[in-house]
Amino acid sequence: MIMQRLRSVTKYFMWVVAASFILFIFFGFGSNILQRGExxxxxxxxxxxxxxxxxxxxxxxxxxxINLISGSIGIDPLRERILSDQIINELIMEKILSGQINKRDIFISDKQVIDIIKNSPPREILQDSTFWIGGQFDYNRYNELLRDPRLREFINNYAERIKNDLPQRILGGEVTSLVRLTQTEIMENLMEDSIKLKLEYIRIPVDEWVEDEPLSSPEEFYYTHKELFRREGVVRLGYVSFPVKVDDIMIAEVRDIAKSIIERAENVPFDTLIGIYSYYLRERKLYYGWTSTEELPSFLTSALLGVKIDEITEPILSEEGFHIIKLIGRERGRLNLKEIFLPIFPSAEVYMNAMTEAWSLVKTLRSDTLIGIPDKYSERYITYGIGYIPDIGVDFGTFLDDPRKGKVSHPLAGEDSLYVFWVEDVDIGTPPFSTMKEEVEDTIKIIEASVRAKKYIYENLPDDMLIMYPEKGAWYRTPYFTLNNYTEKGIDLPDKIVNFAFNLREEMVSPPIRAGRDIYVLKVIGRKAPSSDEIAEIMPGYLGRMQMIKQTILYQGWIYDLRKNSDIKDWRSRLYE
Incomplete structure (x- = not known):
């Protein structure tokens, strides 16, 4: 069950876990920290x-x-805000890890740093083809570079990266050094990864059999089945979004910049203009070289019709921004292209207007006289488990660390909006019956309806086959899947049903089993297991991967506990008022 545990633990405070584990696995994360006085x-x-x-x-x-990602037209104010939050999160995490590094007396000497610089060139140098001769890295040329006084700042920055990153890697190694795989874990996970099932099943909703009133006493049922209603920690969040939209003025301004770039191309090499003006796209690389016409988006294909070799298109508008394309060559089924991309993002004025409106709501929500959300706002609600992060594309920072009813966030940044959140309610433990009566009644109705539905199945469906067109419900067939990849295969079955299926014999029709508001009848129509030779072939690499996964689980759990038990005061809202 290692993979299932990994999927579970990685939901915890993702900005903490992701940042910390990247520090453990990869070299070169982090940057310089300025010296501080009092x-x-x-x-x-x-x-x-x-x-x-x-x-x-x-x-x-x-x-x-910002200097690394901004370009000829600046930076998206929302992206700058998201970057700002990410950096604060990283700094908080680095402080937490720094305390552990000091406690364990992990220290890197100047001599060690110098040795690493001499023997382990930075990634930027290793990726430079001019340092490679005949497939071998040229250390003589690299040593000449180290002695060049013009590159002193670059080397000093590399030294600082080593001082910051290496102790954290050592810390991660110490924490996970005692991780060992047991034989049981190896076999369990090998089976989860390699045994494949193919299912037929019938799903029948029980709603048709739900009665208006339950037959059992809700209060008696509640007290004899309290474990069904226990809350492990559920938070209900309310929120209002404030869209930060692109306006026509920004579109016109970027179009004018694009036209001026095209004019400059008469006297300046196009490659130079790419280096000066172009931004990177989020979903793909810039077109530079031969590209299949089938891979081009339709808006570019249309714009390139009639364009001659060495000609440059007019600015081409897409949902992302403006594209300037130079056609270098054309062959059957492919084009040789060079591309400049200019994004269109909201103006600072639009962003600040949204921020002002968001802060207005924050102050209203934090006032002592508030009774309900003002009518002019369209609020929404979501629920999540304590220790998890709602998956709605917002960096919550430390807001969810200690959820308390009535707590209000400062304006938080999302992909295309600012958000204000408040904690509507927190459920922990088993709520009293007086607040649970409707849920208890609904639970009883579903259980009683499932009994009626199962009776229908026993009386109307054969017990040795599944009917493709049942009178009630629907028949389905899955592709082959494993315990670890059925969601990736698009198989819409509850975990309970999937686990049950792996305990069925092939060609056996299962008894009806309830999950949620549905009854399922299953039949395993195919089962594949690896041969002993196949297991022997994959085992060495498999063991290494499982070891890394178990180390990940341990390290992430350790980081989560560190984060949870740290005394953190977060005043970042001062930056945005």
Missing amino acids: ERKGNLIAEVNGDGVDYREFSYRLSKD
Whole structure:
């Protein structure tokens, strides 16, 4: 069950887990932290176990990252805000890990750093083809580069990356060094990954058999089945979104920039213009070289009709922005293209208007006189389990660390909107019957209806085959799947039913089994298991992968506990007021 445990644990505080495990696995994560003098609370944007995160640390890293991703028309204000939150999250996590590094007395000497620099070139150098001769890295040329005074800043930055990253890698190694796989775990997970089933099943909703009133006493049922109504920690969040939209003025401004780039192309090489002006796209690489016409989006295919070799198109508008294409060559079924891309994003004015409106709601929600959400806002609600992150594309920072009824967030950033959240309610433990009566009655009705539905199945369906066109419900057939990939295969079955299926004999028709508001009857029509030779072939690599997965589970759980038990004060909202 290692894979199922991994899927479960990775839901916990994803910004914490993701950042920390990347630090453990990959080299080169993180950046310099400025030296600080005496700290004052007014200069802090967060505090972790009494150790402050100074504004200068944050500002330095933010400006450095913005310089890397901004271009000829600046940066999307929403993306800058999201980047800002990510950096604060990273700084908080680094403070937590730094405390553990100091506690374990993990230290990297200057000599170790120098040895690493000499023997392990940074990624930027390793990817530079000029340092490779005959398939071998040229260390003589690399050593000449290290002695070049013009590159002192680059080398110093690399040294700082090593000082920041290597202790965290050592920490991760120490935490996971005692992880071992048991024989039982190996066999269980091998079976989960390699045994494949193919199912036929009938699904029958029980709603048709639901009566208006339950036959059993709701109160008696509640007290004899309280475990059914226990809440492990469920939070109901309310929220209002404030869209940050692109306006016509920004579209016109970017179109004018695109036209000026085309004019410059008369005297400036197109490759130079790409380097100066072009942004990266989110979903694909820029077109540069031969591309199949079948892979081109229709809006580009249409725009390139009639364009001659070495000609440059007019600015081409898409949902993402403006594209400028130079046609270098044309052959049957493919084109040689070079592309400049200019994104269109909301103006700073539009962003600030949305921010002002969002803060207005925050202040209203935090006021003592509020009775209900003002009518002008369209609120929505979601529920999630404590310790998990709602999957709605918003960076919650530390807002969900300690959910309390009535708690209100500052404006949070999403992909195309700002959001204000508030905790509507928190359910932990088993609520009293007085608040659960309707849910208890509904549960009894479903259970009683499932008994009637099963009676119908026993009386009307054969027990040795599944009817393809049953009078009630519907018949389905799945492709082959394993316990670990059935959701990826698009198989819409509850976990309970999938686990039950793997315990059935081939060609056996199961008794009816309820999951939620549906009754299922299953038949295994195919089962595939690897041969002993196939197992022997895959086992070495499989063991390594399982070891890494188990280390991941342990490390993420350890990080989650560290994060949960840290005293964190988060004042980032000061940046956005």
